[in-house]
Amino acid sequence: MAKPVSIEVWNPNGKYRVVSTKPMPGTRWINLLIEQDCRVEICTQKKTILSVEDIIALIGDKCDGVIGQLTEDWGETLFAALSRAGGKAFSNMAVGYNNVDVNAANKYGIAVGNTPGVLTETTAELAASLSLAAARRIVEADEFMRAGLYDGWLPNLFVGNLLKGQTVGVIGAGRIGSAYARMMVEGFKMNLIYYDLYQATRLEKFVTAYGQFLKANGEQPVTWKRASSMDEVLREADVISLHPVLDKTTYHLINKERLATMKKEAILVNCSRGPVIDEVALVEHLKQNPMFRVGLDVFEDEPYMKPGLSEMKNAIVVPHIASASKWTREGMATLAALNVLGKIKGYPIWGNPNQVEPFLNENAQPPAASPSIVNSKVCRFQGFKLSAASPHRA
Ligand SMILES: NC(=O)C1=CN([C@@H]2O[C@H](COP(=O)(O)OP(=O)(O)OC[C@H]3O[C@@H](n4cnc5c(N)ncnc54)[C@H](O)[C@@H]3O)[C@@H](O)[C@H]2O)C=CC1
Numbered sequence: 418m419a420k421p422v423s424i425e426v427w428n429p430n431g432k433y434r435v436v437s438t439k440p441m442p443g444t445r446w447i448n449l450l451i452e453q454d455c456r457v458e459i460c461t462q463k464k465t466i467l468s469v470e471d472i473i474a475l476i477g478d479k480c481d482g483v484i485g486q487l488t489e490d491w492g493e494t495l496f497a498a499l500s501r502a503g504g505k506a507f508s509n510m511a512v513g514y515n516n517v518d519v520n521a522a523n524k525y526g527i528a529v530g531n532t533p534g535v536l537t538e539t540t541a542e543l544a545a546s547l548s549l550a551a552a553r554r555i556v557e558a559d560e561f562m563r564a565g566l567y568d569g570w571l572p573n574l575f576v577g578n579l580l581k582g583q584t585v586g587v588i589g590a591g592r593i594g595s596a597y598a599r600m601m602v603e604g605f606k607m608n609l610i611y612y613d614l615y616q617a618t619r620l621e622k623f624v625t626a627y628g629q630f631l632k633a634n635g636e637q638p639v640t641w642k643r644a645s646s647m648d649e650v651l652r653e654a655d656v657i658s659l660h661p662v663l664d665k666t667t668y669h670l671i672n673k674e675r676l677a678t679m680k681k682e683a684i685l686v687n688c689s690r691g692p693v694i695d696e697v698a699l700v701e702h703l704k705q706n707p708m709f710r711v712g713l714d715v716f717e718d719e720p721y722m723k724p725g726l727s728e729m730k731n732a733i734v735v736p737h738i739a740s741a742s743k744w745t746r747e748g749m750a751t752l753a754a755l756n757v758l759g760k761i762k763g764y765p766i767w768g769n770p771n772q773v774e775p776f777l778n779e780n781a782q783p784p785a786a787s788p789s790i791v792n793s794k795v796c797r798f799q800g801f802k803l804s805a806a807s808p809h810r811a
Pocket residue numbers: 512513514533534536540588589590591592593594612613614615660661662663666667688689690714715737738739740
């Protein structure tokens with residue numbers, strides 16, 4: 418058993434014990450729990466990634482619910498420990514939950530929450546930033562300036578790619594992929610090609626309408642195409658951004674063979690999960706193709722980078738910050754806390770996890786519901802429909 422970890426306690430006499438494995442931004446999430454008779458314990462240990470043993474120590478003998486992080490390994494061992502402690506709910510403070518073994522949670526009847534929607538635009542904005550930074554070589558140019566190497570304007574200095582009129586490719590056109598596509602199409606007048614298992618109807622309508630608007634104003638219209646295979650996107654697009662979930666079907670989706678099919682001067686952006694790209698193959702491809710550029714927010718073995726990646730001038734690397742805007746991170750904390758609280762209090766599940774705004778309104782009590790439970794079909798909850806008459810907390 419690991420040594421006891423350091424904690425901060427709020428509302429010590431609360432009836433329900435809720436543990437957060439990390440301090441999270443804002444205080445609304447804490448207040449919402451306290452108002453509903455929860456004792457909130459926040460782990461303040463100076464250790465970025467908690468081990469399974471650390472979390473078992475945090476759960477202790479009595480714990481009603483845990484708010485955890487995507488860096489933690491929520492599998493059989495932790496769900497068994499939470500169940501022994503009387504726990505009913507776990508929520509990731511993340512939309513992605515590839516770190517959670519949902520089957521193990523089901524086995525112990527524990528609800529698993531995630532935090533969709535509140536990070537869509539923030540994450541898409543970072544993907545757009547990386548696309549731009551890669552296209553216009555912003556990081557290389559910044560390093561050059563700071564190194565005192567600039568001695569005057571030159572016709573060939575840091576020449577990059579113009580995005581206007583080029584094709585943006587999106588793999589995984591869900592919430593974030595679609596938001597990114599809209600930004601690139603509207604912001605830079607790029608044409609769209611996308612691949613997803615499902616049709617992105619709203620996105621298609623948006624591009625069609627914007628194309629018509631441009632045409633009516635005497636400009637070249639933008640176009641869209643739903644690709645029948647991922648390879649079609651890789652072959653045709655100039656900038657490709659990855660936004661699928663990480664699962665067995667998307668592990669190493671981008672590998673040596675697929676990199677070879679991409680344009681020599683293409684830009685690849687990844688704000689999904691690191692293992693979607695075979696990072697060793699990527700490093701080799703970057704070495705062989707100096708005009709190929711990448712913008713990476715996520716890595717195969719976080720917090721590490723595969724050997725050679727950090728030396729590549731044609732790679733921009735940032736430390737998994739795509740959802741890091743204040744509003745989003747505070748909102749993620751709120752949704753995660755309300756997922757756990759909802760299950761503890763026996764509230765139903767919100768009908769539409771794509772519309773979580775009512776939970777984020779700081780000027781009103783949130784609905785009496787769990788915003789997003791991914792195993793709701795297995796964990797028994799009452800059905801709950803999103804409507805104007807939705808019950809609100811007193
Ligand atoms: N870097 C970061 O900080 C962040 C990363 N993420 C990652 O982004 C992912 C996507 O988030 P959302 O857009 O909210 O989820 P979403 O569920 O709305 O979108 C995921 C899309 O991927 C598609 N998909 C699944 N398997 C596929 C396959 N084999 N090929 C092509 N498409 C496939 C789905 O049909 C869906 O449309 C999350 O699961 C998470 O891992 C999310 C937020 C922040």
